[in-house]
Amino acid sequence: MRRAAHRPRTPTREKLDLMRVSVIGCGHLGTTHAAAMAELGHEVIGIELDQEKCLLLAAGQAPFFEPGLAELLARHTASGRLRFSDQLTDAAGWAELHFLAVGTPLDPDGQGYQTDQVVGAVRSLVPLLHEPCTIVGKSTVAVGTAERLREIVEQLANVPGIELVWNPEFLREGRAVEDTLRPDRILVGLGSPEARKAVEAVYAPILAAGGTELIVTDPATAEVAKSAANAYLAAKISFINAMAEVCELTGADVTEVARTLGIDQRIGPLGMRPGIGYGGGCLPKDLSAFTHRVRELGAGGATELLAAVDTVNRGRLEAAVALAERAAGGSLEGARIGFLGASFKAGTSDVRDSPALRLADRLHLRGAVVVLHDPQALAGAHRALPVVQYRETALEAVAGADLVVLGTDWPDYVTDPQFPARAAGAVRLPILVDVRTAVDPLPWLAAGWSVWQLGRPAQQPTVLDPTPPGGA
Numbered sequence: 001m002r003r004a005a006h007r008p009r010t011p012t013r014e015k016l017d018l019m020r021v022s023v024i025g026c027g028h029l030g031t032t033h034a035a036a037m038a039e040l041g042h043e044v045i046g047i048e049l050d051q052e053k054c055l056l057l058a059a060g061q062a063p064f065f066e067p068g069l070a071e072l073l074a075r076h077t078a079s080g081r082l083r084f085s086d087q088l089t090d091a092a093g094w095a096e097l098h099f100l101a102v103g104t105p106l107d108p109d110g111q112g113y114q115t116d117q118v119v120g121a122v123r124s125l126v127p128l129l130h131e132p133c134t135i136v137g138k139s140t141v142a143v144g145t146a147e148r149l150r151e152i153v154e155q156l157a158n159v160p161g162i163e164l165v166w167n168p169e170f171l172r173e174g175r176a177v178e179d180t181l182r183p184d185r186i187l188v189g190l191g192s193p194e195a196r197k198a199v200e201a202v203y204a205p206i207l208a209a210g211g212t213e214l215i216v217t218d219p220a221t222a223e224v225a226k227s228a229a230n231a232y233l234a235a236k237i238s239f240i241n242a243m244a245e246v247c248e249l250t251g252a253d254v255t256e257v258a259r260t261l262g263i264d265q266r267i268g269p270l271g272m273r274p275g276i277g278y279g280g281g282c283l284p285k286d287l288s289a290f291t292h293r294v295r296e297l298g299a300g301g302a303t304e305l306l307a308a309v310d311t312v313n314r315g316r317l318e319a320a321v322a323l324a325e326r327a328a329g330g331s332l333e334g335a336r337i338g339f340l341g342a343s344f345k346a347g348t349s350d351v352r353d354s355p356a357l358r359l360a361d362r363l364h365l366r367g368a369v370v371v372l373h374d375p376q377a378l379a380g381a382h383r384a385l386p387v388v389q390y391r392e393t394a395l396e397a398v399a400g401a402d403l404v405v406l407g408t409d410w411p412d413y414v415t416d417p418q419f420p421a422r423a424a425g426a427v428r429l430p431i432l433v434d435v436r437t438a439v440d441p442l443p444w445l446a447a448g449w450s451v452w453q454l455g456r457p458a459q460q461p462t463v464l465d466p467t468p469p470g471g472a
């Protein structure tokens with residue numbers, strides 16, 4: 001259970017100190033955080049350098065799909081409690097607390113983080129500050145970064161009392177609003193009672209609602225804990241995917257293996273769905289950067305463990321291509337593939353490091369004609385992978401297909417009870433390749449499909465026995 005059933009839906013705002021806060025960097029994390037801080041009652045300014053994004057935000061519109069976010073943005077920009085600017089000076093003299101939510105992409109060599117956005121934001125902000133305040137880093141960074149930034153703050157500060165703390169974020173895309181307003185835990189690495197007071201004040205409405213643990217520690221522990229959390233999530237996925245490989249070689253069923261493991265409370269069922277492997281803007285880059293950092297530190301065991309997690313993950317793409325080839329009878333050359341899903345997972349329009357898009361590209365390179373649909377990510381997918389075809393509806397994408405590949409586990413494809421029969425009526429051949437191991441095969445088999453899933457034996461359509469009971 002993520003939280004107690006008695007928990008109120010909206011954190012209470014009564015008798016709590018409300019604050020003036022800024023959020024510097026309004027991407028997926030920063031936009032959600034800014035809107036959520038306004039929802040808690042704070043006065044908020046979001047600072048975003050990208051002018052196009054900033055204009056959209058200032059008009060109360062979300063630049064990406066995230067459930068519940070558009071409503072919060074519209075409500076709080078209209079009320080005036082939330083505004084956006086591309087000028088850091090608008091935040092510097094006004095806010096009592098500054099969240100840093102800028103990006104930490106991988107270095108071009110693909111290993112450690114680029115720190116220019118976090119370093120740049122601190123270098124720009126601190127000289128503009130003339131009152132004591134707290135800078136709260138939320139971006140995911142390598143251990144040691146907060147200490148380095150604290151030294152920069154010390155060098156550049158014009159006034160005493162500018163605190164820097166690290167407060168890593170654990171939200172999941174697709175549930176970002178809920179995870180920000182009602183998180184399991186708030187982790188903060190800090191070094192002074194003043195900083196602790198500021199963090200407790202800004203999160204007071206969440207803490208007062210109950211069900212969220214505040215973990216106060218030192219900055220290095222906070223940084224390692226965040227990296228470790230994402231590494232563990234990645235490891236859990238790679239573990240079950242490694243078992244899927246074993247299942248494929250033995251005729252066993254990985255979904256039953258996962259169910260059996262998940263019932264054990266020491267393991268738990270969440271975050272262990274087998275499939276094509278983890279993608280997105282965070283797990284792949286954070287695992288890569290953490291592996292680089294632990295190697296640099298000389299932690300041999302950790303380096304080997306994390307490298308193995310990555311190796312298993314990379315292998316899933318090939319496993320998915322091989323499954324599609326087997327389902328197509330050996331070759332994909334010239335096959336028309338209706339491809340369902342482009343985002344890195346359901347519930348988001350984010351296509352960063354999307355396993356679905358990588359697979360679509362790979363199938364295209366094998367000579368297939370790939371026709372893709374996604375409920376929210378069509379525009380981003382088209383920009384990222386212009387070589388395949390796109391359709392506005394799932395039925396248009398699968399029309400005339402020799403093979404349908406389920407690339408992302410959107411409910412539109414997985415839980416709509418009418419979809420298997422409708423799609424069967426549109427395709428040339430009813431062959432489903434589910435690389436997310438997401439669908440319940442039964443309704444698909446009943447609608448005439450053969451179902452191919454990673455880590456499970458292929459299943460052929462249900463054929464009704466024409467022989468009457470007791471007959472010849």
Ligand SMILES: NC(=O)C1=CN([C@@H]2O[C@H](COP(=O)(O)OP(=O)(O)OC[C@H]3O[C@@H](n4cnc5c(N)ncnc54)[C@H](O)[C@@H]3O)[C@@H](O)[C@H]2O)C=CC1
Pocket residue numbers: 024025026027028029030047048049050053101102103104117120121124138139140141169170171172173281282
């Ligand atoms: N996306 C997610 O779900 C989560 C992200 N994180 C971490 O949060 C950080 C941000 O992630 P995303 O929001 O996904 O990245 P993003 O790349 O979508 O957003 C970063 C934004 O910061 C802006 N920016 C850069 N420097 C700036 C400056 N000096 N002033 C104002 N704006 C500036 C960029 O234009 C960009 O819009 C990363 O470290 C990431 O690992 C952590 C947990 C969840």
Ligand SMILES: O=C(O)[C@H]1O[C@H](OP(=O)(O)OP(=O)(O)OC[C@H]2O[C@@H](n3ccc(=O)[nH]c3=O)[C@H](O)[C@@H]2O)[C@H](O)[C@@H](O)[C@@H]1O
Pocket residue numbers: 140169170171172173174230233237270271272273274275276277278279280281282283286344345346355
């Ligand atoms: O640091 C971050 O940015 C965030 O990264 C992940 O969040 P997110 O990237 O939104 O996505 P997840 O739900 O963890 O999924 C990541 C990938 O793993 C895949 N996945 C997830 C779960 C699962 O059981 N199996 C599986 O293959 C998803 O399809 C997706 O491609 C973490 O779950 C968050 O706690 C963290 O804050």
